[in-house]
Amino acid sequence: VFPATGYVEMAMASAAESAGAGPHVVEDFLVHQVLTLRGAEALSVQLILTPRAAGESSFQIFSLEEGNDTAWRLHASGKVRAAATADGDGRARVTEDVQALSARFGEPVPGELYYERLRGLGINYGPSFRGVVTLWRREGEALGMVRPPSELSFARNPSEFRAALLDTCLQVVGGSLPAGREAEELYLPVGFESARVWDELGSAGAVWSHATLRAHAAGAEAHTADLKIYDDDGRLLVEVNGLLLKRAPRAALLAGAELLDEWFYGVEWQRADAPRTGEAGAGLDRPEPGRWLVFDEGRGLGESLAQLLGSSGERCALVRPGDSFRRVSDGEWSIDPKEQEHYRLLLAECGGGGQPLRGVVHLWGMYGEGKEEGKAAASELDDAQELICGSALFLVKALAGLGRAEAPRLWLVTRGAQPVKEPHGWLSLRQSPLWGLGRVIAREHPEFWGGLVDLEGDGSGEEASWLAQTVGGGNGGEDQSALRGGERYVLRLKRRQPARKTDDAFALRGDATYLITGGLGGLGLTVAKWMYERGARHLVLLSRGEAPPSERAREVIEELQGAGTQVVIARADVGRAEQLARVLADVENSGWPLRGVIHAAGVVEDGTLLRQGWESFAGVLAPKVAGGRNLHELTRATPLDFFVLFSSVVSLAGPPGQGSYAAANAFLDALAHERRAQGLPAVCINWGPWAEVGMVAAATNGGRKEGARSSDAGEAITPASGVVLLEKVLMQKWAQVAVLPPGWLRLARSVSGGRASSLWAELAGETRPPRASGGTAAGRDLMRRLEASPVGKRRALVVEYLQAEIVSLLGLDPSKPPDARQGLFDLGLDSLMAIEFRTRLESTFKSPLPATLA
Ligand SMILES: NC(=O)c1ccc[n+]([C@@H]2O[C@H](COP(=O)([O-])OP(=O)(O)OC[C@H]3O[C@@H](n4cnc5c(N)ncnc54)[C@H](OP(=O)(O)O)[C@@H]3O)[C@@H](O)[C@H]2O)c1
Known part of the structure; x- marks a missing residue:
């Protein structure tokens, strides 16, 4: 299996060749499909570097089997740029006392034992890749002392040497994974947020690789870790942030399965x-x-x-x-x-x-x-x-x-x-x-x-x-x-498996217009950039225009216009037929006919149904229900290549607090099927949450600036993977597909309090019982303790249990439980937490409780 670090090395080398010597930063790196080398079979590998904004290029790495001159396979993609511009937050290079760091761990494990375990999983590293000499580990963290590959020479082939040493350093992350299922399964690096080389790896003797997991949930489909590699003196050599590891069945690995293909789900009657x-x-x-x-x-x-x-x-x-x-x-x-x-x-x-x-x-x-x-x-x-x-x-x-x-x-x-x-x-x-x-x-x-x-x-x-x-x-x-x-x-x-396409690569037309409603929003702008990369040259971004475009919107539009793309910002409310008709008439008069629609306009307003009035409910319905219908009616006679409806997994999962949004998206789900039945193009995508951009990231970042990195890469779709997934969807014949990141199913179960609808029954075996459903350990024990206690002591036990649940729900200091007479909403409980609280109590007492409880 070609190592992921090999792609990184290729990207950095080509950036050095085209834009001058480094240091460089590789960002939004994603492995799409494992490149498996079999015996003497020859392969051509090609890297395409496309200059973007100042000092930044995007890259894609493809392979082509000998004797087949059309079926290029995409293996990896990302961005590379000069480190000076990327490191705008002015962080200095750090040093670490590696000896003191190792002393924080317990007994070291000899590297050979680690490789022994990997051999048991069917993974045999060659001698150049077996460099972990000693491994220290504890849950969520690992440190490895790694010797450089003695079989390779830095002087003769620095790229090969660096790729092998870096790959060996990445192996240390495996040591930080939680014990349990992870110990029996293989997790592969499939991408990272950013990687920066501070100093040449070849100059060091032994190096130290220190991995820290961002979350410790056991049994997850994916884990995210940060990695720092130091030399013997503790000077930072390489830094990898947001390294995403995904569980990879060995069979899939050997078959060269496309890793993102596992993100698709169909809704079937x-x-x-x-x-x-x-x-x-x-x-x-x-x-x-x-x-x-x-x-x-x-x-x-x-x-x-x-x-x-x-x-x-x-x-x-x-x-x-x-x-x-x-x-x-x-x-x-x-x-x-x-x-x-x-x-x-x-x-x-x-x-x-x-x-x-x-x-x-x-x-x-x-x-x-x-x-x-x-x-x-x-x-x-x-x-x-x-x-x-x-x-x-x-x-x-x-x-x-x-x-x-x-x-x-x-x-x-x-x-x-x-x-x-x-x-x-x-x-x-x-x-x-x-x-x-x-x-x-x-x-x-x-x-x-x-x-x-x-x-x-x-x-x-x-x-x-x-x-x-x-x-x-x-x-x-x-x-x-x-x-x-x-x-x-x-x-x-x-689960839904996409049909393999080996022929044409996906391409958009330079002589047509593409309309993106919600085009100035987080996903809209990401899609606009991707459309340009796929050949589109005339884009209409539709927005109500009540607020001035965000900083990111201005940047993206400037970048696209600078690259020669015509970008029109059309002011219209998609829910108002006459306004949309005006925009469509302008497109028709432009000479660049409309050939594709992405309906990404939407608003969300969180709030439980008990707190919703009809007006706010209708406000959330409008862009999707009236908007979807208007788009459908007004483009009916236009020969479109695609009509994509951005729906959400929320319409299927129905999370508490999103009643109006779920209803709005359910309309789009049906609209796609209805259009198909009428012989019109349509696909509806029930997206899982996106990271970094868009409404979910804005809500979870709690006001942090857009573009801030999300720490839950395994549980959200990064923009880099999002556009790849969109492209894959467009190459299928599906009417509706849910696109869910690997960690999402576990999350879905845990928020549903274990009472997931029968809709999820098929996938139940793939997910672990939710942690939250049973509430705290105190809850699981409570009924037994109540039965064993005299009647007079039971009230105190229940109070103590309720306090423990509230502490766990609100993340309070367990040593200072809240006063039993204090109002729950005064403590910071919101209406969604109230539902979770009630669900926990119902699960403990095995009895339904009224909605007005908390
Ligand atoms: N982000 C996610 O994780 C996620 C997940 C699942 C599904 N989705 C769906 O993907 C789409 C894009 O989401 P996003 O995250 O990019 O949200 P976003 O950043 O809030 O963008 C949505 C845009 O829609 C526009 N809009 C709202 N009502 C409109 C109307 N009546 N007419 C015209 N434009 C309207 C808004 O722009 P103006 O205010 O300028 O009009 C807004 O910028 C939405 O439909 C959303 O439901 C997103």
């Missing part, structure tokens, strides 16, 4: 057994008859459902949208859907009378649904969202207000809103946001979550009884299901 039958209709498992509320869709389904529920002894009321709060007749209510208070009154009126309110079935998404909905005006779509999502939002608030642990189950039912079976005919786009919203309700309010159900597009006689069974408890633990052709389907996220 699969056939499942029918729900339990045998008992008539709903109310399965019920101890006594109860009441139901059906938010009727006015076309007969609600009435059939109510009848079926009634025939099995339940009492059922139909609720219809009207202009006032009114009891129309026995079992029939009318409410004004825009009045939050009406939902509360309704539950108060219908929840009493001795019979428990067992379930609420929301069919209001189906109002106005049908093949004609695509012809409705944009304003109608916005109004429809107020009825569809707004009613679900107000229902959630009213249900949470009941404050009961045994709250009625909420079911959201749509018709034809999911692409269950291909070809799926038409999709009801207007209902699709409910799917994103529902997934967030599931996570914020598991105490009353029932599930999401999608019925057949053109209706079927048995669906009412199927629905009655599903909402009555026969859903087999699935909270997302669909009915098609009388059969039941459930949703799963699965």
